[in-house]
Amino acid sequence: MDAIVLVGGEGTRLRPLTYDIPKQMLPIVDRSMIEHVVGWLARHGIDRVVLSVGYRPDAFVEAFPEGELCGVRLAYAVEPEPLDTAGAVAFAAESASVRDTFLVLNGDVLTDFDLGSLLEFHRDRGGAATIGLTPVADPSSFGVVPTDSESRVTAFIEKPAPGTAPTNLINAGCYVLEPSVLELVPTGRRVSIERETFPALAEHGVLYALSSDAYWIDTGTPEKFVRASLDVLHGLRTAASLPSVPESARGAFVDPSALVLGRVGPATFVGRGALIAEGSEIADSVVSEDAVVEAGARISGSVVMAGARIGARAVLESSIVGPGADVGPSCNVSGFSVLGARCNLEAGSTLVAARFPSE
Ligand code: GDD
Numbered sequence: 001m002d003a004i005v006l007v008g009g010e011g012t013r014l015r016p017l018t019y020d021i022p023k024q025m026l027p028i029v030d031r032s033m034i035e036h037v038v039g040w041l042a043r044h045g046i047d048r049v050v051l052s053v054g055y056r057p058d059a060f061v062e063a064f065p066e067g068e069l070c071g072v073r074l075a076y077a078v079e080p081e082p083l084d085t086a087g088a089v090a091f092a093a094e095s096a097s098v099r100d101t102f103l104v105l106n107g108d109v110l111t112d113f114d115l116g117s118l119l120e121f122h123r124d125r126g127g128a129a130t131i132g133l134t135p136v137a138d139p140s141s142f143g144v145v146p147t148d149s150e151s152r153v154t155a156f157i158e159k160p161a162p163g164t165a166p167t168n169l170i171n172a173g174c175y176v177l178e179p180s181v182l183e184l185v186p187t188g189r190r191v192s193i194e195r196e197t198f199p200a201l202a203e204h205g206v207l208y209a210l211s212s213d214a215y216w217i218d219t220g221t222p223e224k225f226v227r228a229s230l231d232v233l234h235g236l237r238t239a240a241s242l243p244s245v246p247e248s249a250r251g252a253f254v255d256p257s258a259l260v261l262g263r264v265g266p267a268t269f270v271g272r273g274a275l276i277a278e279g280s281e282i283a284d285s286v287v288s289e290d291a292v293v294e295a296g297a298r299i300s301g302s303v304v305m306a307g308a309r310i311g312a313r314a315v316l317e318s319s320i321v322g323p324g325a326d327v328g329p330s331c332n333v334s335g336f337s338v339l340g341a342r343c344n345l346e347a348g349s350t351l352v353a354a355r356f357p358s359e
Pocket residue numbers: 006007008009010052053054079081082083084085088105106107108109141142143144158170171172173194218220
């Protein structure tokens with residue numbers, strides 16, 4: 001079966017990181033987000049993934065030049081301009097010749113949703129499309145999906161005003177579609193599956209939905225992006241998401257080639273060739289390959305990407321440091337700050353909930 005994975009968004013909420021790296025190429029613990037997604041699809045027997053790319057397609061092609069990932073064949077559908085979600089699906093289906101029942105996934109969602117039961121449910125109901133649903137505390141920043149007693153979708157309300165949603169079950173960003181749905185998507189302009197296609201299918205009574213309590217997160221904001229890694233390390237996901245290095249202490253995963261002289265606490269990943277100097281402390285964090293954490297630095301609730309340096313006595317709390325970035329000695333970075341690739345933060349600087357460099 002084919003799956004179309006939407007990876008064309010610009011990742012605006014993760015800027016300036018996403019100026020260099022598309023969101024789905026950013027690391028979640030030890031591998032890119034797209035590898036987590038394709039791995040999950042592979043475990044459900046999907047044999048071809050069509051990546052619907054617009055923004056920075058070169059980053060994906062360079063990373064996976066063999067056209068294969070996790071044992072799954074990869075095809076690329078590169079949009080000449082962003083066509084929005086339904087436009088992107090129709091374009092990808094056409095350019096990769098998708099002919100049978102297929103899956104569509106939002107590429108920035110990480111989940112352990114059981115796709116086997118979603119497919120079975122879809123076949124059982126016989127609708128044109130079936131949406132996977134997940135419960136959330138605040139549905140206002142998602143697609144809200146009320147259903148009737150037969151699981152038929154009665155309306156699709158994208159991003160309702162706070163306090164107005166009729167249910168807390170939201171579109172989990174995974175769908176089963178029949179090719180007939182594509183006939184509803186006009187060509188030559190942007191078309192949103194959430195604002196046009198699903199409401200039309202709901203009106204015709206041919207749209208169904210199945211909810212699941214399986215692990216689910218949309219990684220679009222800095223806070224959720226960090227959380228996605230910590231959830232893996234806290235064991236909230238299936239074992240397949242865990243890093244492949246041995247667990248040295250409970251929840252601490254340290255690559256054997258890393259040199260650790262400081263203290264590495266629980267729920268921490270230290271990648272290949274990283275150096276953790278004496279007197280430093282790391283907890284609830286990811287320190288990727290070849291990163292350097294100098295003496296006396298303290299890191300918690302953060303993601304430090306490949307080759308970055310955290311200077312002596314710097315404090316990094318709930319923040320993201322891009323690949324190759326240099327955080328000078330005695331800096332204080334907190335509040336879900338995002339530091340771009342290869343930036344230099346001068347010694348002694350303080351950043352709270354900031355973007356650096358700023359736009
Ligand atoms: N190829 C392509 N072209 N992909 C796109 C485009 C486009 O023009 N626009 C968005 N995407 C991709 C994004 O990369 C992302 O993977 C996915 O489509 C969804 O876009 P987001 O921008 O992340 O949307 P959202 O998070 O605000 O809302 C969507 O996801 C929620 C679940 O996380 C909606 O589908 C909601 O209904 C849903 O609840």
